[in-house]
Each structure stands twice: as C-alpha cells, then as structure tokens.
Amino acid sequence: MKVSQLLEQRRQNWRELEQLCDGPRRSRSTAHAVSRFAALYRAACADLALADAYQLPPDTVQYLHRLVGRAHNRLYQTKPFHVSVWGQALLVDAPRRIFQDRCVQLAFCVFWGAFLLSFFLAQSQAAFPAYAEEMLSQEVIEQLESNFSESLRGRDPSLNYAMAGFYIQHNTGIGFKCFASGLLVVPGLFICLYNAAFLGAAFGYMARPDVPEGVNFFHFVTAHGPFELTAIVLATGAGLRLGWSWIQTGGLTRLASLRRAADESVPLIGAMMVLFFLAALIEGFLSPSGAPYSLKAAVAIFSSGALMFYFIVLGFPRSANRAVG
Amino acid sequence: MSDMSAPLDSRVEIVTPENIAFHYRVAGPFRRFPAYFIDLLVRWAFLLVLLIAVSAAGVVLGGAAIAVFLVAYFVVEWFYGGLFETFMNGQTPGKWVLGIRVLSSDGQPINGVQAVLRNVLRFVDMMPMVSLQIFGGPPLYVLPTFVFALLTMTLSRRFQRIGDLVCGTIVVIEERYWLTGVARLEDARARQLAEYIPLEFRVSRSLARALAAYVDRRRFFSPERRREVARHLAQPLLERFGFPPDTSYDLVLCALYYRTFVAERFGEGTREDDLGRNPFRAADQPQPAAVVLPASNSLADRPGP
Numbered sequence: 001m002k003v004s005q006l007l008e009q010r011r012q013n014w015r016e017l018e019q020l021c022d023g024p025r026r027s028r029s030t031a032h033a034v035s036r037f038a039a040l041y042r043a044a045c046a047d048l049a050l051a052d053a054y055q056l057p058p059d060t061v062q063y064l065h066r067l068v069g070r071a072h073n074r075l076y077q078t079k080p081f082h083v084s085v086w087g088q089a090l091l092v093d094a095p096r097r098i099f100q101d102r103c104v105q106l107a108f109c110v111f112w113g114a115f116l117l118s119f120f121l122a123q124s125q126a127a128f129p130a131y132a133e134e135m136l137s138q139e140v141i142e143q144l145e146s147n148f149s150e151s152l153r154g155r156d157p158s159l160n161y162a163m164a165g166f167y168i169q170h171n172t173g174i175g176f177k178c179f180a181s182g183l184l185v186v187p188g189l190f191i192c193l194y195n196a197a198f199l200g201a202a203f204g205y206m207a208r209p210d211v212p213e214g215v216n217f218f219h220f221v222t223a224h225g226p227f228e229l230t231a232i233v234l235a236t237g238a239g240l241r242l243g244w245s246w247i248q249t250g251g252l253t254r255l256a257s258l259r260r261a262a263d264e265s266v267p268l269i270g271a272m273m274v275l276f277f278l279a280a281l282i283e284g285f286l287s288p289s290g291a292p293y294s295l296k297a298a299v300a301i302f303s304s305g306a307l308m309f310y311f312i313v314l315g316f317p318r319s320a321n322r323a324v325g
Numbered sequence: 326m327s328d329m330s331a332p333l334d335s336r337v338e339i340v341t342p343e344n345i346a347f348h349y350r351v352a353g354p355f356r357r358f359p360a361y362f363i364d365l366l367v368r369w370a371f372l373l374v375l376l377i378a379v380s381a382a383g384v385v386l387g388g389a390a391i392a393v394f395l396v397a398y399f400v401v402e403w404f405y406g407g408l409f410e411t412f413m414n415g416q417t418p419g420k421w422v423l424g425i426r427v428l429s430s431d432g433q434p435i436n437g438v439q440a441v442l443r444n445v446l447r448f449v450d451m452m453p454m455v456s457l458q459i460f461g462g463p464p465l466y467v468l469p470t471f472v473f474a475l476l477t478m479t480l481s482r483r484f485q486r487i488g489d490l491v492c493g494t495i496v497v498i499e500e501r502y503w504l505t506g507v508a509r510l511e512d513a514r515a516r517q518l519a520e521y522i523p524l525e526f527r528v529s530r531s532l533a534r535a536l537a538a539y540v541d542r543r544r545f546f547s548p549e550r551r552r553e554v555a556r557h558l559a560q561p562l563l564e565r566f567g568f569p570p571d572t573s574y575d576l577v578l579c580a581l582y583y584r585t586f587v588a589e590r591f592g593e594g595t596r597e598d599d600l601g602r603n604p605f606r607a608a609d610q611p612q613p614a615a616v617v618l619p620a621s622n623s624l625a626d627r628p629g630p
Binding site for chain 2: 007015042045060063065070076080082157162165166169177181187263269
C-alpha cells in the first residue's frame with residue numbers, strides 16, 4: 001500500500017477521534033461513544049507506534065503525537081478529591097504527624113520563645129521603656145488603645161458575620177503565606193518571628209499596669225487565642241517541613257524529598273485551616289460579645305484542652321501492632 | 326525521535342500504560358503568563374459581579390452578605406486555580422484559552438491535592454514582592470515580580486516553577502495540528518522522472534524524513550533557494566542514478582519523494598522485501614534496462630517566474 005493510500009484510509013478515523021475529543025465529557029457521553037472513542041484511540045496509538053515503519057511524513061507524525069496526546073488527556077481525567085479520606089487525614093494522620101514533627105516543634109519553640117520574650121520586654125516598662133513603641137510604632141499603639149477604650153458590650157450582630165468572614169479571609173490567608181514562604185526557610189522563619197514579636201509586644205504593652213485598655217483587650221483575645229496561635233504555629237511548622245526537606249534530604253534527591261514532604265504537609269495544612277476557621281468563628285461572635293469573662297476563659301480552657309487531646313491523645317505514636325489490632 | 330535533539334528541545338516524552346510513547350511540548354513562561362493574566366481578569370470580574378450582588382443583597386441581609394463576599398474572596402484567592410484544575414481536568418479558563426494543561430511529570434492527570442498545593446505555592450513563585458513605594462507609589466501595595474518562578478523555570482528542564490517542582494507537575498501545550506497528508510506535486514515532470522529512478526535504490530528512513538521535510542516546505546522557497554537547499558542531497562543522488570548533471574536538483578528530490586510516498590508500495594525495500602528475498606536467486610533478478618532519459622534540457626531548472 002502506498003503511504004498516500006494509507007493516509008486516505010486513516011483520515012476518517014483520525015477526524016472522528018478529533019471530533020470525539022472536542023465532544024462532551026466522558027461522564028456525559030453515551031456508552032457507544034465511549035467504546036468507539038477507546039477503539040479509535042487504540043488505533044491511533046498503533047498508527048503512531050508504526051509511523052516509523054510506515055514511513056509517514058514528519059508532519060503527519062507530528063499530527064499523530066498531538067492527536068494521541070489530546071485523546072490521552074480525554075481518556076485519563078483528573079481524579080477529584082477523596083472526601084472520604086479527609087476525616088482520616090485530619091483525625092489520624094495530622095495529629096500523629098504533628099506530634100512527631102521536629103519542624104512543628106521547632107516552630108512552636110521559635111514562636112512562643114519570641115512571643116514570651118517580646119511580651120516581657122514590652123511589659124517591663126521600667127527596664128525597657130522604648131521597646132513597645134519601637135516594635136509596634138506609635139500609630140498601632142494609639143489604634144489599639146482606641147479600639148479597646150470601651151468595655152465590650154456586644155455589637156450589631158450583622159457586624160459579627162462580616163468580621164467572622166474577614167477573619168477567615170485574612171488570617172487563613174496569612175497562614176497560607178506562612179506555609180508557602182516556609183519553603184524558602186528564611187522568609188518563613190522571619191514571618192513567624194515577626195508575628196510572634198509583634199503579638200508579644202501588643203500583649204505585653206496591654207499587660208502594663210498603667211494601661212487601662214488592657215482589661216478590655218484581654219477580654220477580647222482570651223477566647224480565640226488558643227486556636228489562632230496554634231494555627232499559626234502549625235502553618236509555620238508545615239512550611240519549615242517543606243523548607244527543611246530540601247536541605248536535609250535523608251538520602252533522597254532534593255526534589256524527591258521535597259515531594260514527600262509536600263505530601264506529608266497536606267494534613268497539617270488541613271488542620272491549620274480548621275483551626276483558623278474555628279478561631280474566626282469565636283473571634284467574630286464570642287470575643288466581642290458582652291459575655292462574662294469567665295465564659296470566655298472557659299472557652300479558652302476548653303479549646304486548649306481540645307488541642308491537647310488532639311495533639312497528645314490522638315497523636316501519641318502507636319506501635320504497629322496496636323495500629324493493626 | 327533521535328536522542329540527540331532531546332536536551333535542546335522543549336519536548337517531553339510520555340509513555341502511557343498502553344506502552345505508547347508520544348510527545349508533548351512543554352509550555353514556557355511566555356505562554357503561561359498570559360494564561361495567568363486571563364485567570365486574574367476572570368477572578369476580578371467574578372469578584373466585581375459578586376460585590377455588586379452582595380451590595381444589593383446587603384440591604385436585606387446586612388453583615389451576612391459581606392461575610393459571604395469575604396469568604397468567597399478567600400476561596401477565589403487561594404483555591405481558584407486548584408478547584409478549576411481539579412474539575413476541568415488540569416485547566417483553568419486562562420489555560421483553556423491558551424491551550425495548555427497541567428499534568429503530572431509522568432504524563433498522568435493530576436489529582437486534587439496536587440492541583441491545590443501547586444496553586445497555594447504560587448505565593449513563593451511570586452516573590453520577591455516589590456513595593457510600589459520604590460516608584461513613588463503608595464507604600465502598602467506590593468507587586469509580585471515572579472522572579473523565583475522564572476529562575477526555577479530556567480534551571481529546570483521542563484519549565485517547572487517552584488509549585489510544579491514540589492507537586493511533580495508539568496504544564497504542556499495541547500493544541501490541534503492540521504493533518505496535511507502527502508504533498509501535492511504540481512510538476513508532472515517529477516512523476517515522469519520518478520520512473521527512471523533505479524528500482525533497486527532503497528530510501529532509508531532518515532532519507533525519507535529529509536525528503537518529506539524538504540518537499541513540505543519547498544513551496545515557501547524561491548527557485549534559487551530551492552536549488553541551494555536541494556543541492557547537498559541531490560548532487561550525490563544524480564551521480565548515483567546516472568542522470569545528466571544539469572538536471573534540476575529540486576526535481577530529483579520531488580521525483581524521489583513521489584516514488585517514496587505516493588507511487589511506491591511502502592514496505593518495499595524495508596520489511597517484506599528483506600524477508601521475502603531469496604539470497605540465492607539474487608543473480609537471477611533482471612538487471613534494470615539502460616535508462617533512456619528524455620531530452621536533458623527539459624529537466625533542467627526552469628527560469629524563475
């Protein structure tokens with residue numbers, strides 16, 4: 001057979017395959033179309049494999065590469081999310097990984113170390129009089145004071161919704177940025193340290209005995225504090241896990257190590273998002289309300305207890321036998 | 326096809342479970358940035374429409390409408406690409422317009438986790454951020470420079486940005502290509518000349534490729550240029566075939582092309598012939614008769630139009 005005859009013969013099949021590629025998605029097409037597509041795809045694959053033996057012109061070979069590529073992507077489609085494994089990832093994988101993860105531990109120490117140090121520096125007015133002003137800047141201090149000048153009596157409930165939405169958008173976004181920049185280690189650590197120092201200075205300044213707004217401030221932050229601060233530590237830790245993985249590869253290539261760390265960090269990011277959402281709901285609805293301080297403290301204690309349970313009880317390493325049994 | 330061209334090319338070879346190898350071209354930054362820009366416009370347009378709708382609904386719903394807008398803003402900001410790539414089989418609207426698609430490095434489709442993670446990590450690719458303050462603008466706004474993305478794309482072999490490297494994904498060009506088939510030879514002399522090419526001359530695969538590449542493109546060349554390009558291949562062929570030396574080089578290649586792709590049975594000279602030939606009877610095969618060519622001046626180059 002001549003090449004030109006062969007091309008004429010195949011042209012119909014290839015055209016049909018092209019049309020099927022442009023047609024409706026696999027899930028919406030008929031059984032006949034699906035089986036026809038599979039047959040045409042296999043035939044085109046065979047033609048491509050034999051293109052060299054048939055001595056097809058290079059243009060045709062190029063065309064076949066494109067055609068098979070498009071049909072391949074039509075046949076093999078993206079796997080959507082496995083929602084069924086999310087529960088397992090959040091309740092089993094994430095706490096165990098967090099419990100053992102050196103990077104989360106490091107992020108925890110860095111964050112709380114910087115936070116407490118900054119708190120102490122800002123609070124001890126006698127020893128370090130200028131620290132709080134330098135750390136926070138005068139404008140931020142004035143804004144903080146004006147925000148918390150009145151005692152919390154609750155506000156327009158519709159504003160609560162808006163603020164909860166804002167906290168979800170803003171704080172979770174910061175968490176993602178923290179995570180992503182952890183890949184480069186230095187920016188990740190910097191953002192963590194900066195947040196810790198800033199928050200510590202704000203807390204420390206408000207804890208000074210001569211700042212009258214401090215009462216309202218702690219009234220506001222107590223309830224949502226545990227979830228929010230833990231979430232930011234988790235975000236930093238997951239980012240550092242990524243960043244550290246390409247520095248210490250554990251015998252893998254840097255890319256393979258990075259890929260493994262990315263897989264491992266996904267449950268951590270899920271846990272981080274859940275914590276930010278919970279914190280945003282508390283911060284939007286309970287924290288600004290006029291509820292008594294004892295209730296807010298109870299929420300803080302309860303949420304700290306829940307976190308302890310999550311990290312330690314659920315996260316405590318099980319031996320392989322017990323995990324199977 | 327040849328391994329020597331691989332390192333210089335933006336081509337990836339995918340081997341499917343059916344054990345078929347085919348090629349994709351990898352999309353570079355100049356195709357991916359417009360796609361990102363279109364996505365950015367789509368995002369802003371969606372948020373603008375939502376903002377108008379929310380402002381209208383806000384009269385009734387109050388703060389809840391703002392909350393809906395802010396949560397939608399959060400989702401669009403961080404999950405736009407991930408969700409589209411998951412549910413549009415590796416494409417976002419911008420990628421669809423530009424004809425590119427995200428795949429795993431091994432050519433398989435990506436999964437939802439890869440899609441989301443590579444889009445979240447775009448934040449690193451955008452770094453370092455530059456404040457507009459440098460140009461005398463307001464201090465708050467920051468411009469992404471995408472320098473890290475460009476750097477890693479330059480350093481990696483498949484134009485992968487940081488998010489791609491971490492998730493093991495590539496972005497390939499998926500465009501249609503027109504089937505041209507065999508080139509038509511308008512010159513009848515090529516067909517005549519093809520019959521004078523010795524029958525025992527076998528066209529190797531690389532020669533067939535070279536012929537096809539030449540004949541597919543010769544219509545873009547001027548006659549002088551054709552002569553210049555065809556000379557390297559045609560001169561030794563002329564001597565081999567015993568054609569007059571003033572035969573048009575272009576015509577010889579066209580004739581050989583005609584014989585290889587249009588007139589000849591394919592497989593002749595490659596497979597069946599090699600297998601079916603009896604080596605002991607080789608001597609019995611008839612010798613080709615002495616060639617009587619048409620008047621040689623009719624085969625020379627025609628004066629250019």
